[in-house]
Amino acid sequence: MARPWSRITGTGAALPGRAVSNDELARQLAARGIETSDEWIVARTGIRQRYIADASLSTTALGAQAARAALQAAGLEPAALDLIVLATSTPDQIFPSTACLVQADLGAAGAAAFDVQAVCSGFVYGLAVADAMIRTGVYRRALVVGAEIFSRILDWNDRTTCVLFGDGAGAVVLEASEQPGILAARLHADGTQARILCTAGRLAQGAVHGDPFLRMDGQAVFRLAVNVLDASAREVLADAELGVEAVDWLVPHQANVRILSATARRLGLAESKVIVTVGQHGNTSAASVPLALDLAVRDGRVRAGQHVLLQGVGGGFTWGSVLLRF
Numbered sequence: 247m248a249r250p251w252s253r254i255t256g257t258g259a260a261l262p263g264r265a266v267s268n269d270e271l272a273r274q275l276a277a278r279g280i281e282t283s284d285e286w287i288v289a290r291t292g293i294r295q296r297y298i299a300d301a302s303l304s305t306t307a308l309g310a311q312a313a314r315a316a317l318q319a320a321g322l323e324p325a326a327l328d329l330i331v332l333a334t335s336t337p338d339q340i341f342p343s344t345a346c347l348v349q350a351d352l353g354a355a356g357a358a359a360f361d362v363q364a365v366c367s368g369f370v371y372g373l374a375v376a377d378a379m380i381r382t383g384v385y386r387r388a389l390v391v392g393a394e395i396f397s398r399i400l401d402w403n404d405r406t407t408c409v410l411f412g413d414g415a416g417a418v419v420l421e422a423s424e425q426p427g428i429l430a431a432r433l434h435a436d437g438t439q440a441r442i443l444c445t446a447g448r449l450a451q452g453a454v455h456g457d458p459f460l461r462m463d464g465q466a467v468f469r470l471a472v473n474v475l476d477a478s479a480r481e482v483l484a485d486a487e488l489g490v491e492a493v494d495w496l497v498p499h500q501a502n503v504r505i506l507s508a509t510a511r512r513l514g515l516a517e518s519k520v521i522v523t524v525g526q527h528g529n530t531s532a533a534s535v536p537l538a539l540d541l542a543v544r545d546g547r548v549r550a551g552q553h554v555l556l557q558g559v560g561g562g563f564t565w566g567s568v569l570l571r572f
């Protein structure tokens with residue numbers, strides 16, 4: 247039997263209750279004696295607002311909400327799934343995995359379920375892993391979720407990081423198919439760069455040891471991100487024997503509009519082909535790529551048969567690309 251391809255058959259998204267504008271955030275930070283402004287945030291990042299979860303919301307609940315939307319779009323019942331891969335750096339518990347908790351919430355008992363931890367590259371990592379598992383012929387219907395509540399690991403006294411991130415979840419259903427879907431997937435990491443973006447604290451003997459907050463060297467991240475995204479895009483295009491002109495849509499990790507513009511410029515891709523949601527969502531880490539994809543599918547930009555390039559980059563340092571025919 248020929249090896250099956252894997253194809254995305256449904257997308258979904260979930261955002262917590264309320265958008266917090268830059269002006270509102272600036273007022274909240276001013277009350278703590280921290281100065282920032284809508285002008286600074288928009289000019290440096292393109293972010294205009296972000297969604298922040300309240301204390302009662304879990305990463306599991308957000309992930310399950312996005313998963314249900316993706317399953318509905320695919321016309322599948324949760325019980326039909328045989329694989330759940332969930333990407334998060336903000337799990338609800340140390341264990342079990344958030345994938346197992348989402349599986350229970352959905353009622354998909356029996357499906358294999360595990361988390362991948364690749365920070366902002368997590369969804370692209372999860373998609374590549376699920377694709378490889380489907381292509382073995384053993385798994386046929388997978389759910390890949392990116393779900394994050396980053397607001398809980400931000401230091402709200404550090405204006406260089408707390409204005410950048412938001413909460414959310416996105417998901418896709420990936421099914422075995424005789425028609426090509428994912429054409430090429432490549433993942434990379436460089437652990438020697440771990441310190442430029444990290445949350446280094448750990449739990450031991452009943453207490454947090456070390457720093458429990460996200461820390462970042464913004465300029466180092468910027469430089470590395472632009473370099474690796476360009477090389478990674480060219481790698482999957484070469485694997486699929488396609489040129490840049492074949493790309494209908496670039497759906498990159500949404501960290502910063504300046505990174506997105508620089509990547510498009512280096513690739514020679516028109517900016518009109520880049521899906522940009524960072525203004526609405528902020529940086530939602532592993533959720534950003536599936537959130538952006540779902541938005542562009544639902545508003546009719548991404549259509550069946552088009553070539554879509556998904557790209558992740560983030561802590562680790564990790565990066566990767568998935569090129570697919572939608």
Ligand code: ACO
Pocket residue numbers: 281282283286287290291366405406407409410443462463464465467468471499500501502504529531559560561
């Ligand atoms: N509001 C107002 N002023 C600020 C703020 C803020 N929120 N944050 C920093 N500043 C000030 C700094 O204190 C500094 O002031 P100074 O010149 O008086 O010392 C000034 O603004 C410039 O600071 P820089 O850190 O040099 O600002 P930069 O131009 O590098 O922009 C940024 C910072 C936006 C983080 C940029 O480095 C960047 O885009 N980095 C990419 C990293 C990124 O997007 N990370 C997201 C997560 S990583 C990922 O997802 C892959």
